[in-house]
Amino acid sequence: MKPFTLTIFGATGDLTHRKLLPALYALFRLDQLPADFAVVGFARRPYTDASYREWIAESLRAFSRLDTPPDALARFLDHVCYHAADVEAGAEAFADFRRRLDADPARFPASRLYYLSVKPDLFPVIVDRLASAGLIGPAGRSDWTRVVIEKPFGTDLASARALNRHCKERLHERQIFRIDHYLGKETVQNMLSFRFANAIFEPLFNSHYVHHVQITAAETVGMESGRGAYYDQAGALRDMVQNHLLQLFAFMAMEPPAGLTADAVRNEKVKALEAVRRTAPGCVNAAAAFGQYGPGRVDGRDVPGFTAEERVRPDSRTPTFAALRLDVDNWRWSGVPFYLRTGKRLARRLTEIVVQFKVPPLRLFETLECEGDQCRLTGARPNRLIFRIQPREGIALRFSAKRPATLNQVEDVKMEFTYADTWRKNLPEAYERLLLDVLRGDATLFTRADEVEAAWRIVNPFLRAGSDPDTPVYPYAAGAWGPPQADAVLRDTDTLWHNPEPAGVVP
Numbered sequence: 001m002k003p004f005t006l007t008i009f010g011a012t013g014d015l016t017h018r019k020l021l022p023a024l025y026a027l028f029r030l031d032q033l034p035a036d037f038a039v040v041g042f043a044r045r046p047y048t049d050a051s052y053r054e055w056i057a058e059s060l061r062a063f064s065r066l067d068t069p070p071d072a073l074a075r076f077l078d079h080v081c082y083h084a085a086d087v088e089a090g091a092e093a094f095a096d097f098r099r100r101l102d103a104d105p106a107r108f109p110a111s112r113l114y115y116l117s118v119k120p121d122l123f124p125v126i127v128d129r130l131a132s133a134g135l136i137g138p139a140g141r142s143d144w145t146r147v148v149i150e151k152p153f154g155t156d157l158a159s160a161r162a163l164n165r166h167c168k169e170r171l172h173e174r175q176i177f178r179i180d181h182y183l184g185k186e187t188v189q190n191m192l193s194f195r196f197a198n199a200i201f202e203p204l205f206n207s208h209y210v211h212h213v214q215i216t217a218a219e220t221v222g223m224e225s226g227r228g229a230y231y232d233q234a235g236a237l238r239d240m241v242q243n244h245l246l247q248l249f250a251f252m253a254m255e256p257p258a259g260l261t262a263d264a265v266r267n268e269k270v271k272a273l274e275a276v277r278r279t280a281p282g283c284v285n286a287a288a289a290f291g292q293y294g295p296g297r298v299d300g301r302d303v304p305g306f307t308a309e310e311r312v313r314p315d316s317r318t319p320t321f322a323a324l325r326l327d328v329d330n331w332r333w334s335g336v337p338f339y340l341r342t343g344k345r346l347a348r349r350l351t352e353i354v355v356q357f358k359v360p361p362l363r364l365f366e367t368l369e370c371e372g373d374q375c376r377l378t379g380a381r382p383n384r385l386i387f388r389i390q391p392r393e394g395i396a397l398r399f400s401a402k403r404p405a406t407l408n409q410v411e412d413v414k415m416e417f418t419y420a421d422t423w424r425k426n427l428p429e430a431y432e433r434l435l436l437d438v439l440r441g442d443a444t445l446f447t448r449a450d451e452v453e454a455a456w457r458i459v460n461p462f463l464r465a466g467s468d469p470d471t472p473v474y475p476y477a478a479g480a481w482g483p484p485q486a487d488a489v490l491r492d493t494d495t496l497w498h499n500p501e502p503a504g505v506v507p
Contacts, residue, residue, distance in 0.1 A: 001439055002144070003036035003109035005101065009087060009126055010117035011041030012055070014225055015150070019181075020117065021056055022064040023431035028076050029066050032436060038108050041082045042097070052082035065429060087118070087126055094133035101135075110143035112136075113438060116150060123149055124166045131170040139172035148177045148438055151243045152234065153447070156463055157456035164449045173449060177438050182244045182351075183445040184430025186419060187393045191251045191353075192265075194387075194395065201385075202256070204357070206332045211382060214339045214354040214498055215248050217389075218346040220298050222478070228311035231344075236290075236322040237463055240342040244351075246273065246455045247447070248389070249338055252353055253328060262443040266451060273454035275330040284465035289474065289486040291321030293345040296478030303345060303478045317473050319466050320344040323486040323497075326458065339489060341497065345478035351389035354498045356382050384498075393427065394418035 006024075008016055027033050041052050056077060060068050083100065085093040101108045114130060116123055127147065130136050137145040149167075154160025167176055182188055195202050204210070217240055223231060231239060250269035257264040279287050294305035307314050321343030328338065359382050384398040396416035419427055437445055447455075465471045474483035481499050490497065 001034050002111045002142075003034050004111040004113055004439060005038045005040065005108045006113045006115065007040045007042050007083075007097075008115045008117060009042050009122075011043040011052075011082070012045045012047070013043075013117055015117045016041075017059045018063050019429070019431045020115065020435075021059050023429055023435050025060050025064055025068075025076055026066050026429065026432050027436060028079075029072060033439075036109055037079055039080045040101075040108070041080070042085060042087070043082075044084065044086045046084055047082045049081045053077045053080055056080060087122060087129065091129055091132055094129040094135065098133045098135055112144075113146050113148065115148045118150075120152055120155075124163060127167055127170050136170060136175075139175050144175075144441065145171075146175050146177060146438055146441070147171060148179050150179055152238055153178050153243075153452050154456060155234075155238060157453060157460050160452050160456045164452065168449070174441075174443065176449075177443060178447040178452060179434055180243050180247055180445075180447060181430040181434065182247055182389070184432070184434040185389055185393070186427055187387055187389045187395070188248065188251060189433075189445070190395070191387060196256050205355075207335045209357050210333075210336050211356045211358045212337045212339060212495070213252060214341070214356070215245055215252070216350060216352055216354075216498070217244055217248075217342040218348055218350045218481075219342075219344050220346060220349045222293070222298075222303060222306070222345050223309035223312060226311060228309045231320075232312045232316050232318050235318040235466065236320055236342050236344070237459055237466060241322055241324070241340060241462075242455050242459045243447075245340045245342060246458060248351075248353060249273075249326065249340065250451075252355075253333055253338070255332070260444070262446075265444050266448045270448070270451050270454055272328070272330075273451065273458065275328050275333070276458050277327040277329050278457070279461045281461060281464065284461055285471065287489065288322065288324040288462055288465065289483065289489050290319035290466055290471065291343065291474045291476045291483035291486065292316075292318065293320050293343070293478045294475050296345065296480065298345055298347075298479045305478070306344070317469070319473050321346075321476060321482045321486070322462070322466075323482065323489045324462055325489050337492065339497075341482070341486065343476075343482050347479055347481050347499070349391060350500070352498070352500075353387040353389070355385040355387075356495065357384070358382065382495075386498075388418075392418055392420065394420075 008020060010016060024039060041047070047055065057068075057073055060073065083097055085097060087093065112135065114126070116126055118126065130147075135145075137143060147167075154163050195205060250272045253272040253275075254268040255271065257268045292306050295308070296303060306312060306318070306320050307316050323339065323341040326338040326340065328334065328336065381400060383400075386396045386398070388394050388396070394417050396414050398414050400413070434445060437443070466473075472485075474485045476483040481497065487496065
């Protein structure tokens, strides 16, 4: 890895405080950074180099997954400095910043990474001013320039296209890294190896064997950290579905890539997204359900409803819950519905993918279901393969096994793998993997322009429906699994949403 200068715009924000700086520190402690590098915080607050380093030290003591002995902390902080400026103040702030970097090339290596941890309407402003100040070099030089852009990348298809055009006028596509932290999680990356490195499973991932797929991203949090104003504009579709859930869908639905290069993997993800059937405007209400949380009890404490949260409009109809059905028109998945579900203030913090297989065509055995000492006979239970993204990352398989001392009676049992039990060490944080990939120039886990636009094309009809005053937004109590009307989205599957209990990967 070449020496580099990383500039963080929004250097005093929550993401920098909780995620970016701890990730950089972990890479530093694990000797995965070059000897020569610089981290420059760029923000409005009137910090000096010394006071900014004190703030960083507090961040690392609070959020680093590795210990922070004074000598290691001091060595890391030696690489950090601060530039107090307002990105909205004008071009002169960037010209002054360039003069500072050029004045000390030994301290600020020529390969430059710019991380845009700012509000989305500043993305094009910063890219423009970096280019105007001569801080963006051409693609292909040994001293590289790369720009990391956080989500949301656009607010709908039209705005995403406009932002893509704007960025590509000043940057080459391979210089743009659109980040989605879900793709840095080990279990997400493990989906590729699980599917394409195991001959016993990949042949089953098609319409002959799979009944349906559920993808759930449930959160117990509400509008903490002052997120009410942002979320009231974004809602569940923009905040979670267009990026996180559709990325999980793409990894699950994609065909085997020709190799593990960035373009080979992303080509197949784009094909999967483009194969999703467009939802006609008149069919949205049958394929989706929207909800908004009211007051309730989460994690043992009483919490307010969404419209009572700080910086949320009292009359807001913004959905904090969305459940939708996607149909894929390709050879592999035709006839297999994919169900996506996400929400705030739900019963548990949970992200998982459940692949439910078809039941055997002939019922030879009876299934025995037991709770404690109470048992009953039921019909055949389908096999399920479950990828748990968070918490307690792992993979589980549910299947039927004969119950001892019974005649032709089977019981649903599980085999499971968890990272914690298999590799007894802390998993790297998602931002550690993603930052390292940016510094190496590996874009495999970052979204390409056509991928972003394909995802927005899927979401756009649901966005329009969600903003229509005639579309119902159903209330649900905080601490529930969403509104009961979400069950109607599963109407054709003769099944229920998978809502696991707290213990283990699966109940």
